[in-house]
Amino acid sequence: KNEVEQSPQNLTAQEGEFITINCSYSVGISALHWLQQHPGGGIVSLFMLSSGKKKHGRLIATINIQEKHSSLHITASHPRDSAVYICAVIPNNDMRFGAGTRLTVKP
Amino acid sequence: NAGVTQTPKFQVLKTGQSMTLQCAQDMNHEYMSWYRQDPGMGLRLIHYSVGAGITDQGEVPNGYNVSRSTTEDFPLRLLSAAPSQTSVYFCATRRTSGSEQFFGPGTRLTVL
Numbered sequence: 114k115n116e117v118e119q120s121p122q123n124l125t126a127q128e129g130e131f132i133t134i135n136c137s138y139s140v141g142i143s144a145l146h147w148l149q150q151h152p153g154g155g156i157v158s159l160f161m162l163s164s165g166k167k168k169h170g171r172l173i174a175t176i177n178i179q180e181k182h183s184s185l186h187i188t189a190s191h192p193r194d195s196a197v198y199i200c201a202v203i204p205n206n207d208m209r210f211g212a213g214t215r216l217t218v219k220p
Numbered sequence: 221n222a223g224v225t226q227t228p229k230f231q232v233l234k235t236g237q238s239m240t241l242q243c244a245q246d247m248n249h250e251y252m253s254w255y256r257q258d259p260g261m262g263l264r265l266i267h268y269s270v271g272a273g274i275t276d277q278g279e280v281p282n283g284y285n286v287s288r289s290t291t292e293d294f295p296l297r298l299l300s301a302a303p304s305q306t307s308v309y310f311c312a313t314r315r316t317s318g319s320e321q322f323f324g325p326g327t328r329l330t331v332l
Contacts, residue, residue, distance in 0.1 A: 115262075117262075143317065143318045144318045146320075146321065148321075148323075154308065154325070154326050155323070155325055155326070156310065156312075156323040156326075157323070158320050158321055158322070158323075161318075161319070161320050163318070199262065199263070201263075201321075203317060203318060205317075206251070206268065206270055206276070206317055207253070207265050207268055207278055207279075208253065208263075208265065208312075208321065209265075209279075210255075210262040210263040210264070211262055212260060212261065212262040213262055
């Protein structure tokens, strides 16, 4: 079983919808990251969390350390949000990744 | 600042050939890592380094070598390429163990 599980694997939404992507992990961590990979292939860091909640624009990330669960929310989704969203955790010095959630937002 | 750079962007090799994927950073980050990304499997750690002169194996190190003689550079060597090494390779850096990670643009490698 993968140490980092994401759901759903694929998600299609209409523009304006509220999006939630979930991440569960099975190892002790020092931090959890949410990453975005656009169709061109580049990967950028959206959030790094060790507790609570963070907000950046229309994106909100939450983490529950006791339940080993994190969520990424996108409010008022837009076609430019279409990308693969990846959850990653840092147990020690390395980083372990979920398989990603492919989000498609239709106009 | 260039951030994290990788060369080449694309490479085609024949089975048995050797090559080096280059990764350089100008952010003075201690941590550098190499990952491979395969369809449906997510990113997997190949090797990482927590500072110059220090390297360690990740999840899938077989067939790859690394060295870290300077803070800036972290090359990944394929000694004898195999078709199973066809993948997209990403280099990444971060300042400390728990800080934000910065990714290079990736190298798409095909081994025939």
